[in-house]
Amino acid sequence: MSTRSASLRLVLAFAAGVTIAYAAVLLAAPPGGALADFFGLWVYHALVLLAVVVAGWRTCSKARDRAAWLVLTLSLAAWALAELYYTVAEPEGYPSLADLGWIAFYPLVYAGIVLLVRPGARSIAGTLWLDGITASLTAAALGAAVLVELVLRSTQGPPSTVATNLAYPLGDALLLSAIVGVFSLAGWRPGRRWLVLGLGIAATAIADGVYLFQAAAGTYEDGAVIDALWPASMLLIAWAAWIDDRDGREPALVGRPLLAVPASCGLLAIGILVYDHFDRVNLLAVALATGALLAVVLRLGITFRENHRLYERARSEAVTDALTGLGNRRLLLADLERWLAGGGAEPGLLVLFDLDGFKRYNDDFGHLAGDSLLARLGAKLQAVAGSRGAAYRLGGDEFCLLVPLARDEPAETVIDEALAALCERGEGFRIESSCGAVRLPAEARDPSAALRLADDRLAANKRTRRESADRTIHTLLEALAEREPHLQVHLDGVEALSVAIGRTLGLEERELRLLARAAQLHDLGKLAIPDGILSKPGPLDLQEWEFVRQHPLVGERILRGSPALQEVATIVRSTHEHWDGSGYPDGLAGEQIPLAARIVGACDAFAAMASRRPYRTALAPEAALTELERRAGTHFDPAVVQILAALVRDYMAEVQVA
Numbered sequence: 001m002s003t004r005s006a007s008l009r010l011v012l013a014f015a016a017g018v019t020i021a022y023a024a025v026l027l028a029a030p031p032g033g034a035l036a037d038f039f040g041l042w043v044y045h046a047l048v049l050l051a052v053v054v055a056g057w058r059t060c061s062k063a064r065d066r067a068a069w070l071v072l073t074l075s076l077a078a079w080a081l082a083e084l085y086y087t088v089a090e091p092e093g094y095p096s097l098a099d100l101g102w103i104a105f106y107p108l109v110y111a112g113i114v115l116l117v118r119p120g121a122r123s124i125a126g127t128l129w130l131d132g133i134t135a136s137l138t139a140a141a142l143g144a145a146v147l148v149e150l151v152l153r154s155t156q157g158p159p160s161t162v163a164t165n166l167a168y169p170l171g172d173a174l175l176l177s178a179i180v181g182v183f184s185l186a187g188w189r190p191g192r193r194w195l196v197l198g199l200g201i202a203a204t205a206i207a208d209g210v211y212l213f214q215a216a217a218g219t220y221e222d223g224a225v226i227d228a229l230w231p232a233s234m235l236l237i238a239w240a241a242w243i244d245d246r247d248g249r250e251p252a253l254v255g256r257p258l259l260a261v262p263a264s265c266g267l268l269a270i271g272i273l274v275y276d277h278f279d280r281v282n283l284l285a286v287a288l289a290t291g292a293l294l295a296v297v298l299r300l301g302i303t304f305r306e307n308h309r310l311y312e313r314a315r316s317e318a319v320t321d322a323l324t325g326l327g328n329r330r331l332l333l334a335d336l337e338r339w340l341a342g343g344g345a346e347p348g349l350l351v352l353f354d355l356d357g358f359k360r361y362n363d364d365f366g367h368l369a370g371d372s373l374l375a376r377l378g379a380k381l382q383a384v385a386g387s388r389g390a391a392y393r394l395g396g397d398e399f400c401l402l403v404p405l406a407r408d409e410p411a412e413t414v415i416d417e418a419l420a421a422l423c424e425r426g427e428g429f430r431i432e433s434s435c436g437a438v439r440l441p442a443e444a445r446d447p448s449a450a451l452r453l454a455d456d457r458l459a460a461n462k463r464t465r466r467e468s469a470d471r472t473i474h475t476l477l478e479a480l481a482e483r484e485p486h487l488q489v490h491l492d493g494v495e496a497l498s499v500a501i502g503r504t505l506g507l508e509e510r511e512l513r514l515l516a517r518a519a520q521l522h523d524l525g526k527l528a529i530p531d532g533i534l535s536k537p538g539p540l541d542l543q544e545w546e547f548v549r550q551h552p553l554v555g556e557r558i559l560r561g562s563p564a565l566q567e568v569a570t571i572v573r574s575t576h577e578h579w580d581g582s583g584y585p586d587g588l589a590g591e592q593i594p595l596a597a598r599i600v601g602a603c604d605a606f607a608a609m610a611s612r613r614p615y616r617t618a619l620a621p622e623a624a625l626t627e628l629e630r631r632a633g634t635h636f637d638p639a640v641v642q643i644l645a646a647l648v649r650d651y652m653a654e655v656q657v658a
Helices: 003-028 034-061 066-089 097-123 126-154 159-185 192-217 225-240 260-278 283-318 329-340 358-365 367-385 411-421 447-483 487-504 509-521 524-528 542-549 551-560 563-573 595-609 621-630 638-657
Strands: 348-356 390-395 398-404 424-426 429-440
Touching: 003 034, 003 225, 034 066, 034 225, 066 097, 066 225, 097 159, 126 159, 126 260, 126 283, 159 192, 192 225, 260 283, 329 390, 329 398, 329 447, 348 411, 348 447, 358 367, 358 429, 358 563, 367 390, 367 398, 367 411, 367 424, 398 411, 411 429, 429 447, 429 563, 487 509, 487 595, 487 638, 509 563, 509 595, 524 551, 551 563, 563 595, 595 621, 595 638, 621 638
Parallel strands: none
Antiparallel strands: 348 398, 348 429, 390 398, 424 429
């Protein structure tokens, strides 16, 4: 703790003790006695002046909120000067210059409050502002109904006297409305600074109210206990100047608007107006209470509108896919229900789609690119639906189309347009889709039945595409077998070993199928290599090596011709890349190389070393493994080589035991 902070705390503690002693003296000592006069003259003025010094000290020593605390210091100084003038000059007329200083206190404090609130005003929501205004109007109406009414009923004399007497309760009502408004804006958790400042303002209002009531009843005497409330009020305001906010600025003028504020304010305003029906209060109180009620009505209207907007948004989000903006499964079921309601539903077409190649695209280009692709494809599918139908995303890479069909309109035309919309090609990828279509209501009159039938046809379509791919693979393998009869044995060995490694690594069944196809087709590009090079007994020259290095690209191009083999084509292209980046055709390194390509490359190398070639004899399996392990970390993925070696050695051990 700094010396300045410690000194300030001692000063404030001493002032608090003196104020309590002052109140005790006023309560116990008879008015007009020496002790009461001493405290009423010297201690009273000393405490008021001390408040000015403490607030001024803060204004000079801290830059933050300096303008606000300068104004508040001036308000305390105006009160102190009025007290000194009244004590020294003892003016006989009323009002006097002292009243000018006392009355100046109220607008200056109000201006200081506004300056304190202003830095956080940008964060205040419209409903919070309205709550603050409502609370301020209600507090002002209550002050006008109580304090102003007392003055109006008890004050007589010239207009200047009446106006001066009215200025005090109006000033109190102004400050109370301001502080209640700030508390409302802060969600009734204003923080220590505003709490102490509010207590200071409340002390002034209580002292003024009691004084006005006693003056109206003719019971007020100098030296009464309420006299201690005015210096206590000044000291509380000065103390608030030194309270540091933990988060830098209080109150936190943000938060969730509460209906408790307009509800309680509305009840108070109604109470004032009801009381006015039985015992008339002043016009100002009635006007302020009416204004508070109007603010409450406006607040309720805004709340209703906001709740309606939130309901509509929640309703929209419940049936909308957030990524594509298309309807989701819930909306599809509701639309199907409406479509098929009754016996005479208009003819329509329901089509389910599943993207082919999307998982690979996601793996290769990342989820952000995948999300962007889904959004593009969804927009294109919605364009096919147009204004007559609707497109949906059912989750993952599944889409749906629901459109009416004109009389004699072929469903195939719509399906072809949709398939074209859900197709995208680029460097290294090709996205297409399988589909399942159902005519409504001819083939289904129930939403569940329609979706089940469409899903069955989608599965059948995907099966057909896979079978087509299998036929394509069989045809390609036959072409390779005619070219190199011994190659089929090599490919079978590479496939079996690759799948075994894939299972050890925990690949899913779909990934294992891709791995098996890539292992079967990784040498497809050799169809373009001349026989003289393939069967050459000696080493290849540079030009011949250039032919050989092109065969992964040739294999990829052949496979790209089949939509169902796009992912296999990508793997085949990379089967001759090396872990250290020295391979071909792209110079990929490490995990840049697809895992399936790393597996096939290692298995292909082992099978090639363990089999006889025109230019060398076959190596023993252990020798081939030793060579493979020597190149792990340069040519081959070390993890793949480790698994491959373990599988082969386990197999050889079993064979020897048998």
